[in-house]
Amino acid sequence: MNTGQYISGAGHLALIGWALLGGVFTAEPLPFEVTEVTAISSQEYAALIAPQHSPDAVSEVVTPQAPDPEDNPPDIAATPDATPEQVEPEAADPVTPDDAPDVAELAPLPEAEVSDAPPEIQPPSEDLAALTPDLSPRPQPRPVERVAPEPVAQPDPDVRIDDVDQSESTPDEAAETPREETDETAREEATTEIVTEADDPSDAAPSSSLRPKTRPQRRQPAEQPTETAQSNDNAVNAALAEALGENGGETQQQPIRSSGTLSQSAKTGFLRQIRGCWNVGSASTAVLNTKVTLAFSMGRDGQVNIGSIAMISFEGGSRSDADIATRIAKSALIRCQNAEGRSGYEMPADKYDQWRNVELRFNPDKMRQR
Amino acid sequence: MKRILTLLIASVLWAAPFSALSTAAQEPLRLELDEGIFEPLPFAVPDFVADNGAGAEFGRKIAQVISDDLTGTGLFRQISKDAFISQITSFSSPVQFADWKAINAQALISGAVSVDDTGKLVVRFRIYDVYADQELGQGLQLVGTQDGWRRIAHKVADQVYSRITGEGGYFDSRVVFVAESGPKDNRQKRLAIMDYDGAGVKYLTDSSALVLAPRFSPTGDRVLYTSYETGFPKIYVLDVASVGRRPLESQDGTMSFAPRFAPDGRTVVFSLTKGGNTDLFRMNIDGGGTERLTVTPSIETAPSFSPDGSQIVFESDRSGSPQLYIMSASGGEARRISNGQGRYGTPVWSPRGDLIAFTKQSKGRFHIGVMRVDGSEERLLTASFLDEGPTWSPNGRVIMFTRETQGAAGRSSLYSVDITGRNLRQVTTTTGASDPAWSPLQK
Numbered sequence: 001m002n003t004g005q006y007i008s009g010a011g012h013l014a015l016i017g018w019a020l021l022g023g024v025f026t027a028e029p030l031p032f033e034v035t036e037v038t039a040i041s042s043q044e045y046a047a048l049i050a051p052q053h054s055p056d057a058v059s060e061v062v063t064p065q066a067p068d069p070e071d072n073p074p075d076i077a078a079t080p081d082a083t084p085e086q087v088e089p090e091a092a093d094p095v096t097p098d099d100a101p102d103v104a105e106l107a108p109l110p111e112a113e114v115s116d117a118p119p120e121i122q123p124p125s126e127d128l129a130a131l132t133p134d135l136s137p138r139p140q141p142r143p144v145e146r147v148a149p150e151p152v153a154q155p156d157p158d159v160r161i162d163d164v165d166q167s168e169s170t171p172d173e174a175a176e177t178p179r180e181e182t183d184e185t186a187r188e189e190a191t192t193e194i195v196t197e198a199d200d201p202s203d204a205a206p207s208s209s210l211r212p213k214t215r216p217q218r219r220q221p222a223e224q225p226t227e228t229a230q231s232n233d234n235a236v237n238a239a240l241a242e243a244l245g246e247n248g249g250e251t252q253q254q255p256i257r258s259s260g261t262l263s264q265s266a267k268t269g270f271l272r273q274i275r276g277c278w279n280v281g282s283a284s285t286a287v288l289n290t291k292v293t294l295a296f297s298m299g300r301d302g303q304v305n306i307g308s309i310a311m312i313s314f315e316g317g318s319r320s321d322a323d324i325a326t327r328i329a330k331s332a333l334i335r336c337q338n339a340e341g342r343s344g345y346e347m348p349a350d351k352y353d354q355w356r357n358v359e360l361r362f363n364p365d366k367m368r369q370r
Numbered sequence: 371m372k373r374i375l376t377l378l379i380a381s382v383l384w385a386a387p388f389s390a391l392s393t394a395a396q397e398p399l400r401l402e403l404d405e406g407i408f409e410p411l412p413f414a415v416p417d418f419v420a421d422n423g424a425g426a427e428f429g430r431k432i433a434q435v436i437s438d439d440l441t442g443t444g445l446f447r448q449i450s451k452d453a454f455i456s457q458i459t460s461f462s463s464p465v466q467f468a469d470w471k472a473i474n475a476q477a478l479i480s481g482a483v484s485v486d487d488t489g490k491l492v493v494r495f496r497i498y499d500v501y502a503d504q505e506l507g508q509g510l511q512l513v514g515t516q517d518g519w520r521r522i523a524h525k526v527a528d529q530v531y532s533r534i535t536g537e538g539g540y541f542d543s544r545v546v547f548v549a550e551s552g553p554k555d556n557r558q559k560r561l562a563i564m565d566y567d568g569a570g571v572k573y574l575t576d577s578s579a580l581v582l583a584p585r586f587s588p589t590g591d592r593v594l595y596t597s598y599e600t601g602f603p604k605i606y607v608l609d610v611a612s613v614g615r616r617p618l619e620s621q622d623g624t625m626s627f628a629p630r631f632a633p634d635g636r637t638v639v640f641s642l643t644k645g646g647n648t649d650l651f652r653m654n655i656d657g658g659g660t661e662r663l664t665v666t667p668s669i670e671t672a673p674s675f676s677p678d679g680s681q682i683v684f685e686s687d688r689s690g691s692p693q694l695y696i697m698s699a700s701g702g703e704a705r706r707i708s709n710g711q712g713r714y715g716t717p718v719w720s721p722r723g724d725l726i727a728f729t730k731q732s733k734g735r736f737h738i739g740v741m742r743v744d745g746s747e748e749r750l751l752t753a754s755f756l757d758e759g760p761t762w763s764p765n766g767r768v769i770m771f772t773r774e775t776q777g778a779a780g781r782s783s784l785y786s787v788d789i790t791g792r793n794l795r796q797v798t799t800t801t802g803a804s805d806p807a808w809s810p811l812q813k
Contacts, residue, residue: 100514100521100812100813101491101493101512101513101514101518101521101522101525102511102512102513102514103510103511103512103525104510104511104513105508105509105510105511106494106496106508106509106510106511107509145409145410145444145792146407146408146409147407147408147409148407148408148409149405149406149407188409190407190409194408194790194791194792195791196749196750196751196752196790196791196792196794197751197752197753197754197787197791197794198737198739198750198751198752198753198791199750199791262399267399267401270401271401271403271405274403275403275405275406275407276407277406277407278403278405278406278407279406279407279408279409279411280406280407280408281407281408281409281410281411281445282410282411282445282446282534282535283535283536284535284536284537284767285537285767285789286536286537287535287536287537295398320536321536324534324535324536327499327502327506330502331476331499331501331502332406334501334502335476335501354399355399357397357398357399358398358399358400358401359398359399359400359401360400360401360402360403361400361401361402361403362402362403362406363402363403363404364404364406365404366404366405367404367405367406367408
């Protein structure tokens with residue numbers, strides 16, 4: 001190893017050692033003055049030296065926009081909707097039907113000893129019923145409870161409803177024969193056919209009117225060869241019918257099936273006396289399909305021998321339907337013989353032999369079609 | 371010999387005119403009466419006599435129910451008790467017919483009521499044909515619970531009705547319907563059941579789901595109805611006694627509605643909508659195969675069986691507008707029976723089998739009507755802003771239906787009408803009511 005390298009190494013060691021340990025031997029620094037300064041930017045400095053300006057006036061102010069309702073958060077604290085009322089179904093127990101009652105037949109009662117005097121009914125003084133007026137070409141029946149062969153106008157509300165029409169009468173003391181005091185009565189309102197709600201005449205107003213027709217053509221005079229005699233006959237027949245009190249049109253349209261030599265007016269009159277009591281309003285449709293023929297005998301006073309009434313035939317229904325139809329017909333015969341002030345049916349006494357025994361067929365066909 | 375023969379011939383010739391005269395005299399007068407009157411039959415029903423103290427409270431009430439039942443038919447008219455000349459003080463006393471004739475009572479119902487040792491209510495009654503001076507049939511005795519006094523009264527009224535008119539009654543029956551409450555735009559609906567006259571309402575379901583079109587089984591113990599419980603119409607069957615219910619089998623993605631029992635009570639016919647097309651199907655009530663009855667691109671609905679179960683009447687718009695058709699109960703070709711102007715729907719076959727009731731819309735109005743099975747003799751019985759959904763009484767004499775009034779405050783109510791078109795009246799219910807279905811007579 002050469003000497004130069006030893007010297008270099010020693011020199012480096014000395015230098016390193018001085019660098020590490022040299023401060024120990026350093027003297028205290030000399031005292032000096034310190035002045036505080038503030039560092040500012042150029043903009044701050046310019047602002048400091050610039051002249052003071054008043055603030056500019058703002059000419060336009062932006063109007064604030066109304067908040068979008070959807071932007072609002074939901075009100076969580078709001079009261080919840082009321083839940084719909086839900087009724088719990090009731091338990092099955094009360095729905096269970098009641099026990100069906102036991103049914104047993106009862107023994108018939110002993111017959112009563114009663115005096116069966118028919119009620120006295122004053123004869124009508126005059127016919128108060130007002131027929132459907134002929135003013136309207138197409139009269140519309142009103143829906144009323146009673147359906148009868150002849151329409152009856154609505155009676156005065158103060159008038160008592162009865163089987164007959166009767167005017168009020170007061171005692172006349174000056175009269176030779178004292179007159180009894182009677183109330184005014186009238187028959188119940190009736191129409192000739194059933195009127196349903198769908199047939200209500202209040203809805204029958206026309207929605208349009210017909211165009212007026214052109215003038216009709218003049219008719220050629222019809223030939224009238226030999227009808228004069230026939231028309232005379234018709235006129236005579238009509239006059240006769242009117243004189244006999246027949247309802248001409250009705251009788252001609254629906255001739256009564258009959259036998260015997262009793263006059264037509266007597267037969268029609270007899271039927272007219274009964275029909276007001278033949279009430280099929282409570283009959284079933286099956287009973288209304290059943291025709292029954294009753295045979296009975298009558299006394300000279302026009303009273304029906306009730307014990308003689310018997311059904312001799314029926315058609316159109318079952319036996320039970322015929323039994324009910326018979327009961328209705330029999331009830332009509334019994335009730336009407338003393339109705340409207342009668343005491344027995346009014347029949348020609350001199351022809352008693354011809355109406356002593358009667359076979360009367362009750363045919364409800366026309367009633368069913370109403 | 372010749373002389374004797376001559377005398378014999380002479381005597382015969384001499385007697386002949388007298389014999390002819392005699393025959394003529396005995397020939398009866400033969401006539402035919404074809405016109406009468408049509409009005410309610412007047413009847414009297416005095417308070418039932420109390421046989422003992424416990425029965426006293428029932429005498430007047432039972433008589434009142436009987437009277438209401440009969441008067442409500444429109445076929446009978448009650449005579450006021452104020453007009454009575456006789457009073458029934460003993461059930462076993464003879465009837466003074468003259469007193470009842472004097473007030474024109476054509477039928478008289480007398481009865482007695484008591485409570486026996488076991489607490490049962492005992493009711494006896496007799497019906498009299500006043501003008502025939504005789505009893506109408508035999509007297510009957512009914513025994514039941516005291517709570518069931520209304521049913522006993524209805525049964526008495528059924529007997530009276532049946533004996534006088536000749537057809538079965540309908541008073542001891544019930545009606546299932548949809549009870550409605552709340553405003554029109556938020557209406558709550560639930561199934562309810564009541565007596566035919568509106569008494570004794572019970573609810574069968576709650577109002578959590580929309581319910582429609584309940585239908586009784588032939589025995590009256592079960593009810594079919596449509597519910598929107600799942601959001602889609604689906605058919606349920608409900609046991610009336612237990613109020614238990616279960617859905618009928620159905621396929622996913624289908625809607626089933628308008629169910630109706632077959633007369634055998636085992637099968638059900640209904641409408642099913644699948645893929646936008648509605649046809650009629652039938653299935654066993656206890657499950658099993660579903661049989662398709664119609665195959666058309668139109669809407670077929672509202673099926674109803676004939677009483678013998680052999681045919682079905684239904685509503686279809688296959689001709690362009692809703693009309694009524696009849697086909698075999700096993701399907702096949704259908705024939706149209708409605709031929710009038712307007713739209714027809716909700717047909718229901720009468721229990722008697724002779725008529726079909728329906729709803730008709732024509733000229734802006736709704737009607738309830740009836741027609742023969744072949745479509746003839748159509749008669750409209752009602753007319754209003756909205757009438758629909760007829761149902762028959764057990765005896766086929768009366769039709770009940772829904773009537774809704776116009777406007778936002780419109781309310782649904784039940785009405786009934788006689789098949790003659792008479793006696794239109796509202797059935798009393800405490801809430802709004804729709805979709806009535808009449809039960810058979812109770813046993």
